[in-house]
Amino acid sequence: MSEKIKPALTREDWARRGTIRADLVIALTDEGVVAIDDGETQSVHLPSSAFHAVAAFTLHGQPFGFTREDVDSLRLIGRILHEPRTPFTRDDLLRAESLLESITDRIAALLPPEEG
Numbered sequence: 413m414s415e416k417i418k419p420a421l422t423r424e425d426w427a428r429r430g431t432i433r434a435d436l437v438i439a440l441t442d443e444g445v446v447a448i449d450d451g452e453t454q455s456v457h458l459p460s461s462a463f464h465a466v467a468a469f470t471l472h473g474q475p476f477g478f479t480r481e482d483v484d485s486l487r488l489i490g491r492i493l494h495e496p497r498t499p500f501t502r503d504d505l506l507r508a509e510s511l512l513e514s515i516t517d518r519i520a521a522l523l524p525p526e527e528g
Contacts, residue, residue, distance in 0.1 A: 417476050417521040426524040477520050485511035 425431040430439030437449045449455040458466060466511070471477035489508045492500055 419521050419525070420476070421524070423525045439452050476521055478515070478518065482511060482515050486515065 420430055427440075430437070435450060437451075438446065440446055446458045446466075448458070485508055488500075488504060489512055491498065492505070492508060
Protein backbone atom coordinates (compact mmCIF):
# COMPACT_ATOMS: atom_id res chain seq x y z
CA MET A 413 0.00 0.00 0.00
CA SER A 414 1.39 3.41 -0.89
CA GLU A 415 1.83 6.34 1.44
CA LYS A 416 -0.70 9.09 0.73
CA ILE A 417 0.70 12.22 -0.87
CA LYS A 418 -0.45 15.56 0.56
CA PRO A 419 -2.56 17.57 -1.92
CA ALA A 420 -0.55 20.22 -3.76
CA LEU A 421 -3.19 22.90 -3.08
CA THR A 422 -5.92 23.30 -0.49
CA ARG A 423 -9.61 23.64 -1.37
CA GLU A 424 -9.24 27.38 -0.63
CA ASP A 425 -6.20 27.67 -2.92
CA TRP A 426 -8.17 26.10 -5.76
CA ALA A 427 -11.17 28.36 -5.08
CA ARG A 428 -9.09 31.52 -5.40
CA ARG A 429 -7.02 30.02 -8.24
CA GLY A 430 -3.79 30.44 -6.41
CA THR A 431 -1.82 29.88 -3.26
CA ILE A 432 0.01 32.21 -0.96
CA ARG A 433 2.75 30.82 1.22
CA ALA A 434 5.15 32.62 3.51
CA ASP A 435 7.81 32.92 0.81
CA LEU A 436 5.93 32.50 -2.46
CA VAL A 437 2.79 33.58 -4.28
CA ILE A 438 1.52 31.42 -7.15
CA ALA A 439 -1.64 32.39 -9.01
CA LEU A 440 -3.49 31.31 -12.12
CA THR A 441 -5.02 34.33 -13.82
CA ASP A 442 -8.18 34.40 -15.91
CA GLU A 443 -5.99 34.78 -18.98
CA GLY A 444 -4.41 31.38 -18.29
CA VAL A 445 -1.13 32.79 -17.02
CA VAL A 446 0.69 31.58 -13.95
CA ALA A 447 2.25 34.39 -11.93
CA ILE A 448 5.00 33.43 -9.50
CA ASP A 449 6.40 35.97 -7.07
CA ASP A 450 8.87 35.29 -4.27
CA GLY A 451 8.81 38.87 -3.00
CA GLU A 452 12.42 39.57 -3.96
CA THR A 453 12.74 38.93 -7.67
CA GLN A 454 10.55 40.16 -10.47
CA SER A 455 7.35 38.20 -10.94
CA VAL A 456 7.43 35.51 -13.58
CA HIS A 457 4.43 35.20 -15.88
CA LEU A 458 4.13 31.95 -17.78
CA PRO A 459 1.80 31.61 -20.76
CA SER A 460 -0.32 28.46 -20.88
CA SER A 461 1.81 27.23 -23.79
CA ALA A 462 4.68 26.73 -21.30
CA PHE A 463 2.70 24.76 -18.69
CA HIS A 464 3.47 21.31 -20.09
CA ALA A 465 7.23 21.86 -20.07
CA VAL A 466 7.17 23.50 -16.64
CA ALA A 467 5.11 20.61 -15.25
CA ALA A 468 7.61 18.08 -16.62
CA PHE A 469 10.60 19.90 -15.08
CA THR A 470 8.95 20.53 -11.73
CA LEU A 471 7.64 16.96 -11.32
CA HIS A 472 10.94 15.31 -12.35
CA GLY A 473 12.70 13.68 -9.41
CA GLN A 474 10.05 14.70 -6.89
CA PRO A 475 8.29 12.19 -4.60
CA PHE A 476 4.97 13.37 -6.07
CA GLY A 477 6.24 13.15 -9.65
CA PHE A 478 6.29 10.25 -12.10
CA THR A 479 9.00 7.79 -13.12
CA ARG A 480 9.87 5.38 -15.93
CA GLU A 481 8.95 2.60 -13.48
CA ASP A 482 5.44 4.11 -13.32
CA VAL A 483 5.19 4.00 -17.11
CA ASP A 484 6.42 0.38 -17.16
CA SER A 485 3.88 -0.53 -14.46
CA LEU A 486 1.00 1.05 -16.33
CA ARG A 487 2.02 -0.84 -19.46
CA LEU A 488 2.20 -4.07 -17.45
CA ILE A 489 -1.30 -3.41 -16.09
CA GLY A 490 -2.49 -2.79 -19.64
CA ARG A 491 -1.05 -6.13 -20.74
CA ILE A 492 -2.64 -7.89 -17.77
CA LEU A 493 -6.02 -6.43 -18.69
CA HIS A 494 -5.61 -7.01 -22.43
CA GLU A 495 -4.07 -10.48 -22.21
CA PRO A 496 -5.69 -12.12 -19.16
CA ARG A 497 -4.64 -15.62 -20.23
CA THR A 498 -0.94 -14.71 -20.30
CA PRO A 499 0.85 -16.19 -17.27
CA PHE A 500 1.92 -13.24 -15.15
CA THR A 501 3.76 -14.00 -11.93
CA ARG A 502 2.29 -13.17 -8.54
CA ASP A 503 5.16 -10.70 -8.09
CA ASP A 504 4.16 -8.96 -11.36
CA LEU A 505 0.59 -8.63 -10.12
CA LEU A 506 1.57 -7.38 -6.64
CA ARG A 507 4.05 -4.90 -8.11
CA ALA A 508 1.46 -3.63 -10.57
CA GLU A 509 -1.18 -3.26 -7.84
CA SER A 510 1.17 -1.38 -5.50
CA LEU A 511 2.47 0.96 -8.17
CA LEU A 512 -1.01 1.62 -9.54
CA GLU A 513 -2.10 2.74 -6.07
CA SER A 514 0.98 4.94 -5.77
CA ILE A 515 0.43 6.56 -9.17
CA THR A 516 -3.24 7.11 -8.33
CA ASP A 517 -2.32 8.86 -5.06
CA ARG A 518 0.17 11.16 -6.85
CA ILE A 519 -2.33 12.12 -9.55
CA ALA A 520 -5.05 12.72 -6.96
CA ALA A 521 -2.75 15.06 -5.02
CA LEU A 522 -2.47 17.29 -8.11
CA LEU A 523 -6.22 17.60 -8.76
CA PRO A 524 -8.74 20.03 -7.26
CA PRO A 525 -10.81 18.55 -4.43
CA GLU A 526 -14.04 16.84 -5.39
CA GLU A 527 -17.17 18.93 -5.01
CA GLY A 528 -19.47 18.08 -2.18
